Every structure is written in C-alpha cells, then in structure tokens.
Amino acid sequence: MTQTADVVIIGSGIVGSSVAYHLAQAGCTNVLVIEREAHQGKGSTGKSMGGVRVQFSTPVNIQMSRYSIDFFSRFDDVVGHPADYRAHGYLFCATSESHLAYLQANRERQIALGVNNVEWVSPEEIQAIVPQLRTDDILGGTFCPTDGFVDPHSVMMGFMLNARERGARLWLDTQVTGIEVENDQIEGVLTTRGRVATRVVVNAAGAWAAGVARMAGADLPVEPLRRQLVPTEPFDQLPKRFPMVIDMSTGFHFRREGKGILLAWNDPAETPGFKTEFDSTFVEKILTHAASRVPVLAEAGVNPRRAWAGLYEMTPDHHAIIGPAPNVKGLYFVNGFSGHGVMHSPASGRIAAELILQGHSDLIDAGQLSVERFAQGKLLEETAIL
Ligand SMILES: Cc1cc2nc3c(=O)[nH]c(=O)nc-3n(C[C@H](O)[C@H](O)[C@H](O)COP(=O)(O)OP(=O)(O)OC[C@H]3O[C@@H](n4cnc5c(N)ncnc54)[C@H](O)[C@@H]3O)c2cc1C
Numbered sequence: 517m518t519q520t521a522d523v524v525i526i527g528s529g530i531v532g533s534s535v536a537y538h539l540a541q542a543g544c545t546n547v548l549v550i551e552r553e554a555h556q557g558k559g560s561t562g563k564s565m566g567g568v569r570v571q572f573s574t575p576v577n578i579q580m581s582r583y584s585i586d587f588f589s590r591f592d593d594v595v596g597h598p599a600d601y602r603a604h605g606y607l608f609c610a611t612s613e614s615h616l617a618y619l620q621a622n623r624e625r626q627i628a629l630g631v632n633n634v635e636w637v638s639p640e641e642i643q644a645i646v647p648q649l650r651t652d653d654i655l656g657g658t659f660c661p662t663d664g665f666v667d668p669h670s671v672m673m674g675f676m677l678n679a680r681e682r683g684a685r686l687w688l689d690t691q692v693t694g695i696e697v698e699n700d701q702i703e704g705v706l707t708t709r710g711r712v713a714t715r716v717v718v719n720a721a722g723a724w725a726a727g728v729a730r731m732a733g734a735d736l737p738v739e740p741l742r743r744q745l746v747p748t749e750p751f752d753q754l755p756k757r758f759p760m761v762i763d764m765s766t767g768f769h770f771r772r773e774g775k776g777i778l779l780a781w782n783d784p785a786e787t788p789g790f791k792t793e794f795d796s797t798f799v800e801k802i803l804t805h806a807a808s809r810v811p812v813l814a815e816a817g818v819n820p821r822r823a824w825a826g827l828y829e830m831t832p833d834h835h836a837i838i839g840p841a842p843n844v845k846g847l848y849f850v851n852g853f854s855g856h857g858v859m860h861s862p863a864s865g866r867i868a869a870e871l872i873l874q875g876h877s878d879l880i881d882a883g884q885l886s887v888e889r890f891a892q893g894k895l896l897e898e899t900a901i902l
Contacts, residue, residue, distance in 0.1 A: 518704070518711045521548035521685075523872065525718040526692045526705070526728055529561040530668055531850050531857050532720030533675035534865025536684045537595070542873055545683035548714075549676070550707055552691035556676065559722045560857065561668050563826025565745060565780055567760055567771070568859040569606040569663035570631050573622045574896050576835065577856070578629050579880050580863035587862035588666050596681075597674030599666045604771070605759035606663035609642055611653045615764045619658045634660045646758050648812045659759065665771065668858045675865070695732040695847075702732065702846030715846045716872060723790070723827035725851040734841045737890055738852040740827040742791040744783070744798045749817035750775035754810070768805035770813075777816065779806050794825045828855045833895035836860065838867050839886040848872055849887055 523539060525532045528551035539547050553559075568588060570581040591599035610616045623634050637659045639651045645659070680686060687709060694706035695717060704713045719736070721728040729736035754777060762769040768781045781802045799820050807814035831837055831852035841847040850868045853860060863879060870877040889895060 518713050519548070520713045522546040522714065523548070523716040523718060524705050524712055524714045525549040525720050527551065527559070527720035527722055527724075528556045528672075528676065528686060528688070529559045529720065529722050529857075530672040530675070530861045531722070531853070531864055532718070533672045533679065534861040535718050535720060535850055535868045536679035537675035538865040538869035539872065540679040540682035540684050542869055544869070544873060547679065547684040548712060549684065549686045550690050550692050550705070550712075551686065551688050554689045556688070557669050557672055559724075560826050560829065561672050561722075563743075563745070563824060564668045564858045565771070565778060566665045566668050566858060567606070568601075568666055569660065569760070570626065571606055571608060571622065571634060571658060571660050571663060573618070573625065574835070575625060575629060576880060576884055576896060577860075578626055578631060580860045582629065582631055583866075583879060584860055584862040585662055588671070589662070591671065591674065595674045595678050597670065597677055599671045599674060601666050602664045603662050604664040604757060605659055605661045606762065607637070607642065607645060607657060607659045607759040608762045609649070609654050609657040609764055611655060611763075611765040613655070616655055623658060633662060634658050646755065646761055646810075648754055648810050649761065650809055650811060653765070663760070665760070666858065671858070671861060675861070692728065692731070695728075697732050697844055700843060700845055702844060716848070717846060718848045718850060718868060718872070720850050722851070722857070723829040725829060725849070729841070729847075729849070732841070732844050732847050734844050734847060736837065736849060736851060736887060737832055738837070739788040739830045740790050741788050741830045742786050742825050743828050743855065744794055744823065744825045746779040746799060746802050746818055746823040747773055748776040748779065748813070749819065751777050751816045753812045753815065763805070763809045766805045766809070768802070768809060770806065770810070777813070779803075781805055788830070790827065792825050792827065794820065794823050796820045799823065829857070830854050832890060833897055835896040836864060836885055837887045838864055839871055839882055842888055
C-alpha cells in the first residue's frame with residue numbers, strides 16, 4: 517500500500533533531523549524521515565569533531581553561526597533534550613601579518629553583524645590560556661568565549677525525538693532508491709519499503725546528496741572529501757579545559773576530548789571520493805604538526821585503531837546549498853555544508869522549513885545559498901575553513 521507524507525526527508529543525520537524538528541515546530545507534522553542505516557548518525561554526523569564557532573569570514577556563515585550557537589545555548593530547554601554545549605571558546609593563533617589582517621577583517625565583519633565578543637589576544641595571553649603552546653612565532657590571535665563544542669549525536673537525537681513526539685515518523689533501515697517526477701513536479705519516492713506519495717522531498721543525504729539529486733534529474737555540486745581525526749590516549753600534560761586552538765600556520769587544531777586530546781588537520785593531499793577508511797600514514801603527518809606547535813604532544817600516545825575518518829560534503833565555494841531545486845518543483849536541498857553541518861544545523865533546519873512552508877526565510881536572505889549561484893557566478897568565498 518502506498519504511504520503518503522506531506523514532506524519526505526532523505527537522511528536522518530543532524531541536518532535531516534533539524535529540518536524535521538523545525539517543520540514539526542511550525543505545525544507540519546505529516547513528515548517522514550527515511551534513513552538507509554539501521555541507526556541514526558552513521559554518516560558524517562557521527563564522525564564530527566563537534567566544533568561550533570562564530571569566527572567565520574562571510575556574513576552568511578557568521579549569521580548562521582550566531583543564530584545556531586545561541587540556539588545551542590538554549591537547546592536543552594527548547595528541545596527538551598541535551599546538546600552538551602560547552603562554551604570553551606575557539607582560539608585562532610596568527611603567525612604572519614596576513615593572518616592578523618585576515619582576523620582583523622573578520623572581526624570587523626563579525627562586529628558589524630552584532631557579534632561583540634571576539635577578543636584580540638596577545639602572544640602572552642595565548643600562552644596563559646595554553647602554557648604548553650610554542651608561541652615564539654605567534655603574533656597574536658582572536659578568542660571567542662561562546663564558541664566551543666556540542667555533542668553532535670545528542671543534538672541529532674534531540675531534534676529527532678522532539679519531532680517524533682510531535683508526530684513526525686522515522687523509517688530506519690530503508691533506502692531511497694528513486695524519486696518520481698512528473699511534469700517537473702515531485703510525486704513520490706521509491707524505497708526498499710515501498711512507494712511513498714509526496715509532493716515535497718528534502719535532500720538531507722550529506723556527502724551522498726549529489727546521487728540523491730540525480731534520482732530526480734537534478735544537478736547538485738556536492739563532493740565527498742575525506743577528513744581524519746586522531747585522538748590521543750589519556751594525556752594530562754595539557755590543561756583540563758582549554759579552547760579549540762587553531763595554528764594558522766598549518767591549519768592544525770586540537771581540543772580536549774575526555775581525558776585525551778583530539779587532533780585535527782586538513783591534509784591538502786586529500787582528493788575527493790567516498791573514502792571512509794582511516795589511513796594510518798596520517799598519524800605521523802599530524803603528529804609532526806602537533807609536536808611542532810605543542811612540543812609536549814610528542815609524548816602523547818596514539819592508537820591508530822581509535823582514529824577515524826569521515827566525509828566532508830564540499831561545494832565549490834565551501835558554503836551550504838539551501839533552497840529549492842530550480843527545475844524540479846517540490847525538491848529542496850539542504851546540503852554541502854563543507855564541514856560545518858553540525859554547527860549550522862539549527863539555522864539550516866529553520867531556513868529549510870521556512871522555505872518549504874512560506875517560500876522565504878525570516879532568518880537570512882536565503883537566495884544567496886541557492887544552487888543557482890554557481891550557474892550565475894555568484895559564489896561565496898569562505899576562507900576560514902577547518
Ligand atoms: C571528521 C569530521 C569532523 C567534522 N567536524 C565538524 C565540526 O567540528 N563542526 C561542524 O559543524 N561540522 C563538522 N563536520 C561536518 C559535519 O559532520 C557534517 O557537515 C554534518 O554531519 C552533515 O550532516 P548531514 O545530516 O547533512 O549528513 P550525514 O550525517 O552524513 O547524514 C546523511 C544521512 O543520509 C543517509 N542517506 C544517504 N543516502 C540515502 C538514501 N539514498 N536513502 C536513505 N538514506 C540515505 C545516510 O545514511 C546518512 O545517515 C565534520 C565532519 C567530519 C567527517
């Protein structure tokens with residue numbers, strides 16, 4: 517028997533869950549979320565570092581972060597489930613005049629958008645925050661105390677549980693295998709559990725989104741790019757609490773994760789593809805950057821079997837694509853977060869729900885995130901990519 521839904525969301529990661537939550541909040545509860553895995557969080561959401569920051573360079577990313585971080589700070593009360601938001605801050609460390617000019621320009625943009633708590637910090641202040649840092653080449657930096665971390669799995673579950681409490685449905689272990697389009701209008705989706713009749717489909721398929729868009733005959737410039745994280749064994753030679761620290765000279769960044777330290781670095785040699793195996797040669801590369809900036813980290817134990825890899829969902833300008841597909845009525849994209857899908861999940865869920873229900877977003881000018889920007893040459897360039 518054909519099922520029906522007002523909205524079908526493909527993918528139950530943090531983004532699909534947020535869209536379901538925001539639709540249900542607005543009274544649209546005949547929503548069906550379809551997930552091919554047996555559990556939520558098996559895509560990028562479960563691999564994320566959980567970092568949230570307002571320290572971006574483009575207005576749209578700053579606006580989305582500002583809204584989202586405020587949302588995370590109230591998440592437990594508003595959603596009724598924990599987000600584990602920890603306002604430990606993000607500390608950017610500049611080692612060149614061009615880094616300083618870049619942080620200065622970003623800070624001016626942040627202030628213009630009402631973000632007034634990004635502070636300049638001197639090398640001495642940086643040293644005081646993390647005494648083990650080598651600061652001889654650091655010229656200064658910026659620190660925002662409300663940046664920090666959330667638990668992506670908790671946020672995803674919180675959004676979905678709340679949506680389900682309001683009537684949204686979740687089908688696990690069910691793959692979407694086709695999307696029916698008639699006269700340029702969505703009519704239904706085909707799944708391993710049968711057909712679902714619907715006139716609205718939300719593509720929240722993360723790194724797999726381009727394939728899902730193709731099922732409806734739509735083009736979506738989203739590419740998977742492997743990203744690897746390395747946790748250390750318990751390590752007590754760094755403070756118990758400190759911010760996410762970003763070494764701008766290499767892009768190496770790290771934060772505390774329980775008793776150990778979580779190490780991250782964007783390997784420029786990485787090439788696009790669905791690669792989710794951890795490459796053990798990465799350990800030596802990242803430890804070289806780690807020990808160079810934080811010499812005591814040379815003593816940290818690392819078990820490569822505890823390290824992991826996941827996929828960023830990259831767009832050509834490293835900004836999300838949110839909005840209707842131009843040639844398929846009823847198909848909406850919420851994709852291409854380029855590594856920021858956790859931190860921007862509250863804003864993106866709200867924007868997507870508003871576009872579906874009222875045709876425009878009250879939060880931002882959503883036109884700038886439309887997929888049409890690529891054909892129109894209106895790319896948004898974000899340079900603060902971690
Ligand atoms: C190592 C790493 C570190 C990261 N660190 C951060 C960070 O610090 N801060 C931050 O904000 N972001 C970070 N990110 C990015 C963030 O994790 C992603 O942007 C975010 O999780 C995307 O969420 P999503 O719901 O769109 O995708 P996903 O979580 O990947 O969910 C998509 C879902 O769609 C399902 N699906 C796909 N195709 C189908 C189909 N045909 N039928 C049914 N289901 C389907 C998949 O199974 C999957 O569950 C990181 C990512 C990685 C890999």
